[in-house]
Amino acid sequence: MNDTLTNTEKKTAYILTLPAVLLVFSIILFPIFANIWISFKEVELKDIRIPEPRAKKIVKSISDEPTKIKILYKLRNSSLIQEIRDVSFQDNFPKNFEIENLDPRCSFKKYNLKCEFGNWPAKYRENFQVIFATNDGSKIDKKNLKSIKPKLDGKSDNILLNTNFTLKNFKKVLFENEFIDLLLTTFYYTFFGTVGSIVFGILTAQMVNQKFYGRTFMRSVLLFPYVAPVVALAYTWELLLDPNSGTLNSLLLNYQIIETPINLLGQKYIEISILGFDFKLRLALTTVIMFEIWRYFPLAFLFILARLQAIPKELYEAADVDGASPFQKFFNITLPQITAVISILFMIRFIWNFNKFEDVFLLTGGASGTRTLPINVYQQGFAISDIGMGSAVSIVIVVLLLMFMFFYFKLLGKRVDEN
């Protein structure tokens, strides 16, 4: 009795979870394996379209002979690079039709024209013409004829499915193309974006945790950048920062803070001297990081605020009795209480920032020293049209992420042990 119950329970569970599991499997897990496969291949964007035999049907009436009709099929191979083998062709005709000129490659049976065209090389084109006559002398309806579409079929190699593998993509990714620079840019972007968003998250959470008028409103406002569509925000920022007539530059010029406009998103370096030391700041990258912090600190804010509200009030009351200053309270009570949240946030934000594509893409398109690894996936795959290279870059991203997670959990595990 009990056994059958657990059996039905199991069955039900599998039925209930199967649709979701299948979908996630086919759209998320399968592509990751497909990525590994593609990354070892030399594939370009134009290769992935499967070559198709195509026919455009043109119906022409023959003058003086209303019972006859000429049909022209413009045949072609849709691919410019691949051949199609064993092309077969089929088209149907009304029942009173008889064929006048039968091509040797074709047969006409039961008002059905069948042809075997053999192999078509790449770029193949042919004008294939047949003439029909009605056997009962009736007129031919051109529209009706046109509405019947011919069927074509053929075999071709799918470049994705063959077993030619190469290491070329990985060699290119890792040893050419300024890989180190790419890695450093990605690291700066991820690290400073993550740390910045957490710092601002702590500040704002600490702020909102105090009582003041309009606190709930403030909480919603702080989340605006996080919930609004990235496209709208990125373009607004772009307009604000525009060197020619952007609001920020205009304001700075108006108040005579700067003399010439600064191209915050289009300038790779800016020279800054602090205390006599000159150094170069990656300007566009810094701006992009600022945008990232602006957009994602709300998540940190929300997590930390939730944690702050759960800290028992007695701790602060006890500290007040001991005469602790506000800063002492912050560093000795608040901060230790939120370290766990911060470490989780650090991991989540680090992973997500590492993969962030839209923000940089929309702001700079990866120009002026803001090319991160995800941008490189896009540029290799779609701008240079080298799908194989794009895949190889994604594999590098996955491997780096796995390494990060491994070290992170090892470090975290050690810390937990120490405590």
Next chain:
Amino acid sequence: MRIKNTILFSLISTFFLIFLISIWKILATLQGLSINSFNIEIILIFGFLISLAHLGIGDRIKSIYKSIIFSSIFVFCDGYLIQKLPIWYNVGVFLILYFFTNKISKYTFIGLKEEHSTQVILFDFLTLFGILFFSFVILFPFYMMLVTSFKTQIALLVNPLDFSINFSQDIKDLFKSYFVIFKSYKFGKYIVISTIVSVGTVIVTLLFAIPAAYAVARLNFFGKTFLSTSILIIYMFPAIVLVIPLYTIFSQLGLRNSIEGLLIVYTATTLPVAIYMLQGYFKSIPKELEEAAILDKLSWFGIITKIIIPLSIPAISSVALYVFMIAWNEFLFSLMFLDNPNSFTLSRAIQYLSGDAETPRQYLMAGSVVVTLPVLFIFVYFEKYLVSGLTAGSVKG
């Protein structure tokens, strides 16, 4: 000690005042007023004097009178320094000063003697400063987005700092950018497509997620722990890694440029978080209800539709709102999969619009307002649901 604290207090409050006045000046400049200097030195002196005077006078005058007197003196001097400014600017300055003097009115000479008083003051003013600073930094881009959409190209070229909106003009001229994007750029159609995709994603995701979440929450089966941990891991997985294989597969299957294709991908990417959020809620429903239902010979379908769903309407609606927002805001996949203007979503359409360097900025901003408003509206209206869910599941981003 007292002198040091007094000076520190005056300095901190003065810096706060400078900040307040500067923001007001920036906003006034953006209304087309020509203000070319923050006059920081003068405000510094005035603010310092006001703070000192406030401490010196103490309780001898009622604080309301004190505030009004200080504010009036400041406005008079400020108006004398920067002349020819409209009255609303001076009213604004007066209100800021009134607010400021009210804020400092709770600090007294006696209070300054207490331990940590400067730290308390610093903390108080930092909080105030933070609230205003973050409000400004966050709302400013949204404000600029909105006002730019009401300007014309020529007006912006003549004075890039004049964002004042002329309300006396015809409605048609005021909303010209909106008319243009709906008429010439087919934004009506894109709104429809975005809505279909987002609502469709919500429906399909819920259809898949509710049964799966129920199974994870309630039933015992082999691979359950594996499933619930892999949900979280998949949730962390980067979308950019999926783009190339999905692009190739979708191209070969002819799913690119189709709403179905987007629906499939959006559903798959939102499913993990939906399942995760729902199963947490389902676990909190008392088990006794279902046991009674099992005795009544209700099938699992009956249990889900008759017991679980009615009891978890709040959780389901918060998941639905989230999924809607994710799908509505999504950009990466719509960029990759859509290249035919007839099947664009709103985000993709705006990006396409910006690709043409000739597109006037007010059209771009009008489009941005159109894509942003629904999300912000939903967010503000359903904030309670969403914030609790955000911390539980956290929208990917």
